[in-house]
Amino acid sequence: MDLKSNHTPVLTDTAPVTKSRLGVHSSLLPYSHSGATFPHGMLLTIPRKKTGILEDVRSSGWLDAMKSSSPPPKKIKDLSHGFASSDADTTVYFNWLLKYPSALTSFDQIMNYAKGKRIALFMDYDGTLSPIVDNPDCAFMSDNMRAAVKKVAEYFPTAIISGRSRDKVYEFVGLTELYYAGSHGMDIIGPVRQSASDIHPNCIIRSTDKQGKEVNLFQPAAEFLPMINEVFKSLVECTKDIKGAKVEDNKFCASVHYRNVDEKSWDLVGQRVHDVLKGYPRLRLTHGRKVLEVRPVINWDKGKAVTFLLESLGLNNCDDVLPIYIGDDRTDEDAFKVLKEGNKGYGILVSSAPKDSNAIYSLRDPSEVMEFLKSLVLWKSCPLKSLI
Numbered sequence: 001m002d003l004k005s006n007h008t009p010v011l012t013d014t015a016p017v018t019k020s021r022l023g024v025h026s027s028l029l030p031y032s033h034s035g036a037t038f039p040h041g042m043l044l045t046i047p048r049k050k051t052g053i054l055e056d057v058r059s060s061g062w063l064d065a066m067k068s069s070s071p072p073p074k075k076i077k078d079l080s081h082g083f084a085s086s087d088a089d090t091t092v093y094f095n096w097l098l099k100y101p102s103a104l105t106s107f108d109q110i111m112n113y114a115k116g117k118r119i120a121l122f123m124d125y126d127g128t129l130s131p132i133v134d135n136p137d138c139a140f141m142s143d144n145m146r147a148a149v150k151k152v153a154e155y156f157p158t159a160i161i162s163g164r165s166r167d168k169v170y171e172f173v174g175l176t177e178l179y180y181a182g183s184h185g186m187d188i189i190g191p192v193r194q195s196a197s198d199i200h201p202n203c204i205i206r207s208t209d210k211q212g213k214e215v216n217l218f219q220p221a222a223e224f225l226p227m228i229n230e231v232f233k234s235l236v237e238c239t240k241d242i243k244g245a246k247v248e249d250n251k252f253c254a255s256v257h258y259r260n261v262d263e264k265s266w267d268l269v270g271q272r273v274h275d276v277l278k279g280y281p282r283l284r285l286t287h288g289r290k291v292l293e294v295r296p297v298i299n300w301d302k303g304k305a306v307t308f309l310l311e312s313l314g315l316n317n318c319d320d321v322l323p324i325y326i327g328d329d330r331t332d333e334d335a336f337k338v339l340k341e342g343n344k345g346y347g348i349l350v351s352s353a354p355k356d357s358n359a360i361y362s363l364r365d366p367s368e369v370m371e372f373l374k375s376l377v378l379w380k381s382c383p384l385k386s387l388i
């Protein structure tokens with residue numbers, strides 16, 4: 001990892017999402033793309049959108065990227081209740097489901113592949129375990145969701161990998177049964193394992209968690225902390241006159257929210273953030289859902305965090321392990337990609353709007369995520385089912 005050189009603020013543009021899913025081991029792919037049938041003539045084309053994670057926000061397209069970063073949720077009618085063929089959005093959504101089948105309707109298929117394997121579960125927080133809300137400080141998880149996550153963590157090694165600071169996401173979730181990675185994977189508390197320390201000798205320190213248990217603390221961007229703190233203050237200062245703008249301290253990232261800013265002022269938000277970043281060539285900018293995220297230029301992302309956690313859990317490169325990653329955000333694409341490219345496991349995209357993804361399956365919203373978690377528990381806790 002090269003922390004010394006003077007990179008430009010935006011590193012690379014990741015390759016666009018692979019056109020086909022032929023790279024995935026056929027046994028990992030859904031047998032059929034959907035159990036549903038569609039009336040003749042309903043196959044519409046979904047416009048391909050670039051889902052590069054590290055988009056070049058210096059280009060003239062950054063305002064467009066800000067605008068498209070979180071389309072308003074669409075109300076999709078449920079198949080079981082029928083849907084009107086004139087409803088173009090619904091039609092496009094169901095066509096999209098052919099490519100990214102629902103993890104609920106494909107549950108038996110997924111479990112068929114999971115037979116004899118140990119599932120490891122990774123989840124994003126915002127938009128996956130809690131619904132997207134206007135105020136980031138109020139993205140609370142429901143008690144039912146908390147119970148479902150707690151239960152699933154009793155049966156499977158489970159981790160949350162969030163863009164939030166690790167402390168903040170722990171505050172929201174409040175469960176000690178899980179592993180937590182904050183700052184898009186740049187701040188991980190994982191189990192103690194020598195091999196992880198051997199691979200990343202300079203980034204791991206032995207520590208104790210809130211329960212006094214010995215853990216490995218992995219912070220590959222530790223040396224950026226003073227710089228990020230400085231930038232955080234500048235961002236707060238330079239956006240304070242923009243009504244609705246909010247800067248969130250995510251420890252190794254600073255996030256500038258514009259969800260509550262009048263759309264006419266979005267370019268102003270973008271401009272101010274870019275101006276600050278000009279002085280920091282070792283920081284870069286990425287887009288989230290109505291949020292601009294400033295982070296260190298290091299070769300680390302949620303995909304690498306998944307690999308790190310699998311390694312720490314002694315589950316990496318094991319044929320009998322099936323990692324499942326559930327997430328809704330662009331940053332989750334890195335994790336989907338790692339699972340897909342290594343034929344390792346399944347990415348499940350949480351989205352009610354069609355979009356291109358490296359995930360294999362989809363779920364519509366956090367309530368479907370909860371249903372999926374409950375199904376996992378039922379599958380595991382029902383011995384008869386596990387024997388089949």
Ligand SMILES: O=P(O)(O)OC[C@H]1O[C@H](O[C@H]2O[C@H](CO)[C@@H](O)[C@H](O)[C@H]2O)[C@H](O)[C@@H](O)[C@@H]1O
Binds near residue numbers: 133248255257288
């Ligand atoms: O990786 P995640 O756990 O999904 O975190 C990504 C960002 O999520 C939060 O922002 C998003 O959710 C907010 C609450 O629903 C919403 O108000 C905001 O518009 C979304 O962008 C969080 O506040 C960010 O710091 C995270 O980076």
